[in-house]
Amino acid sequence: MERHILLVEDNPDDVDLTIMALEKSNIFNKVKVARNGEEALHMLHDNRGEVPNGLPAVILLDLNMPKINGLEVLKEIRSNERTRRLPVVILTSSREEQDVIRGYDLGANSYIRKPVDFDNFVSAVRQLGMYWLVLNEPGG
C-alpha cells in the first residue's frame, strides 16, 4: 500500500502551498489533510482505537491551531501505543525557542520553519519528502 502523508494544518493557503510544493518536488504520495488537531486525532484512531486507513508514512504537523494545538496532538500521538513511533515533523511559522524545545521534548522527529519565500519553501519540502518518504526506514 502506498505510503501517505498526513498534513495537519488549519490554514487552507498553507495546505495548498504545501501540496503544490510537494508536487513541485515530484512527491506524489497521497496527502491526507486534517484541518485541526481534533480531526487529526480522529483520522489516526477511530473510537475503538483502530486506525481506519492505515498509518501515514510521515505526519507534517502545524503547531498553532484552534481547539487542540499541534503540541497536544504530538503528545497524544506519542502516548498511544500504535502511533508512538510515527515520524512527526513539526512544520510551522514559529521559531520560538520554547516551541522548538517543547516539540523535541514531546518526541518530534524534526522541526522545520516555513520560509516566507516560496522557492525556499519548496526546497525545504523537497528535502523533507525525500528524507522521510524515501531515505528513512520507518519503525514498526
Next chain:
Amino acid sequence: MWEPNKYHIFQLNTWNIVIIYLVLGFLWILFSDRLLEQLIDDPATLTQFQTTKGWFYVLITALLLYILISRYISWITRMRSEYTEQFDLYRTLLEQGNQVVIQVDDNQRFSYTNAAVRDILGYEDAELKHMGDFEIIVHPDDMTRFHDLRMPYKMDNRDHDPVKKQVRLRHKNGTWRWYMMILTDKRSFEHIESRLLLVRDIHEETTLYEQLRVSQARFKHLFQEAPVGYHSLGSDLKFIDINNAELNMIGYERDEIIGKKSWADVIVPEDYPTFEKHKKELMKKGSVKNQMYTVVRKDGTRRSVILNGKAFFDDNGRLLYTFGNVLDLTEKLQAEKELNEAHSRLTYHIQNTPLGFVEWDAKMRVMEWSRQSEQMFGWKKEEVVGKLSDEWSLVYSEDAEYVMGRMEKMLEGKELRNVISNRNLTRNGDVRYCEWYNSALLDKNGNLVSVMSLVHDVTERVSAHQEIRKLNVLLEEKVRQRTRELELANKELESFAYSVSHDLRAPLRGIDGFSQVLLEKHASQLDDRGVNYLNRVRQASQRMGFLIDDILGLSRISRTEIKMEQVDLAALSREIITSLSEKEPERKVDFRSPDKLMVTGDASLLRVVMQNLLDNAWKYSSPRDLAVIEIGIHEYGGDMDTNGNITVFVRDNGVGFKMKYHDKLFMAFQRLHSQDEFPGTGIGLATVQRIVQRHSGTIRAESNENEDAVFFFNLPNKSVK
C-alpha cells in the same frame, strides 16, 4: 604658851636664889649692926633698934618667899591642867587615829598597841602581841625592805630620823595590802626610852597612785601616738607640748616648735584675723570648737585643718595653758570637693539630659524623678517619690507584666542592665512609647543599692516607623500591582510576538507562494509588466518577512536571560568576516583585529552584536575598492575607562553618516540610507543597542561622512566566576 625650856631655867634659879639670899643676909647682918653702932651710942636704944631691924628683915624675907611660892604653885597648876588636856588629845589621837601605833620595848616586844590595829590589820591585840613580829605576815617580795626597816634598831641606831618603808602585809582577811611602816625613837632627855612603830594603811592611795601612773603613761602614749594632732600652748600661746601626729602635720621637729613658735606662726596670714577672733572667744568662753585653719608646713605646702581648743585659767582668771586637738582635713576636703564637683556635674547632667531620669530603690520605689521625667509623664516629683510604679499607673497595663518580669530579674541580680521598650501612661492618660535604659547599682557585697533608669520617649519615632511601615506596605502593594501589570504586559507582548511570528508570516507566505505559482503556471496570461509587478509583490512580502523576523529577534533579546562568560570577540569576528567573504568572494576587504579580544558577556548575544556591526561595516564599505574593517579596544589616553569597563570599537572606511543623524542610528526602523543604496530593515542597530544596554553598557557612533564610521560600545570588565 609654856615652853618646855622655861621650866628648866626655873630649876636652875633655885640655887641662885638661895645663894643670893645667903649673901644678902650675911651682908645685912654684918653691915646693918655696924651702921647702927656708928649712929647710935646709947646701948639701950641700940638694943631696941636692933630688935626692930630683926623683925624688919624677917618681914621682908617672908614677903619675898610668898611671892616666889605663890608664882610657882600657880605655874604648876596651869601646867598640870595643860598636860591633862594634851594627854587627852594625844590619847584620843592614838586610839581614834587611822594608824597603828606599836610601842616596842628594849626586848623587841610589843609593849603597847593601839585600838586601830584591829581596824587596819584585822588582828586582835593579843594575836599581835603573840605574833611578836610582823615577819610572818610580810609579803615575800617586800621582805628586803622590811629587813631594812628593822636594821636600825637592831644596830642601836643613833640616827634620830624615823625610817619609812612601804611593804605589803597580809590582812587578817587574807588579802595583801600596802602599808607604810614608820619606825621612830621615843626619847626623853636624849635617852631612848622605846621605839614606836607606826603602820598606816596606804593601800588605796598606792593603788590609786599606781593606776594614776599607768593612766598617765597611757595618756602620754595616746597623746604622742594618736593619729589626731594634740598640742598644748602656754600663756604666751607658744607651744609647750605637741604630739607626733601634729608634728607630721606641720612638718617641723619638736625642738623647733616647743617654746619657740606660737600657733600664729604656723598658720597662713589670711587666717590671722580669724585667730584673733578665736583668741578672744577662747579667753571669754574657755573653748573654741571646730575652727578651720590653713597651716603652712615648714616646706611651704599648706594643709587644711580643724582645731578644737580649751583654755585653763588660774584662780585669778589668768590663762595658764591651752589644750588643743588638730585634725588634718586636707585629703578629706579634697575628696569632698571632688565628690561635690562630681555630684554637681552628675546632677547637672541628670537635670539637663533630654532623657528622663528615674532612680528606684531596691523595692522599686521612686527615689529620684528628674525634671524631664516630670515633663514626660506629667507627674511631679513630690507626687511619686516613695511610690511603687504600680501604685500609680505609669506602665501601660498590657505591658506591665512584661516590664515587671524584666525588672524582677534585675532586682534579683540576674541582670545588671537592660533595655525595655514599653508603653507608658502620662498623668492625663496619654500613651507614650518609651525606651527604658535600666542599670543596677550594687554595693561592695553585691547587694542592690538602687536602679537607675534613663527614659527616652520614642513615641514620635514609633509613629513615624508605623507611618513608614504603612507606606511600605502600600508601596509594596503598588509594586506588586505594577509587577503584575508588567508581567501581564510582558505576556501580552510575548503572545503578540508569537502571533506575529505565526499569523503575520502565514499570509506573507500565501502572497509569495501564490505569486510564484502565478508566475510559473500562468505566465502566459501576463505581459512583462504583470510579471514585473508580481515579482515586486514577492519582494515586498519577503522583505516584510525579514522585518517580522528582526522585530521578533529584538523582542527576544529583551526577554532572554543573560549568561555571563568570557568571550573572545576577535575570534568571533574572524568567523563572521570569513562567512561574509564566502558570500561575496569578489570583495577586497582588509580585516584588522588583535589576536584576542576578551570581554565578559552573553556569547550568543555578543555574536548578534558583532554580526550586525560587521554586516554594516561590510555593507557600507562596499563602494571602496579596498575596504578596511578594524576592531579593537579603544583606550582613553592610555587608561581604561574610569569604571574599569572595556570599550570596543568597530571601524570601517565606508560611506559613514552625517553626525547630525547619529542619534537616529539606534532607533528601530530608522534608516539613513535608502533601500536602493543599501538594503536593510533598520532593526539591526536597535538590536545591538538593546544587547549592549542589557550588559549595562553604552554604545555610540562617530563618523566623517564618506570617510569612515566607528561604533564604540563598552562592556563591564567583570571576571567570570
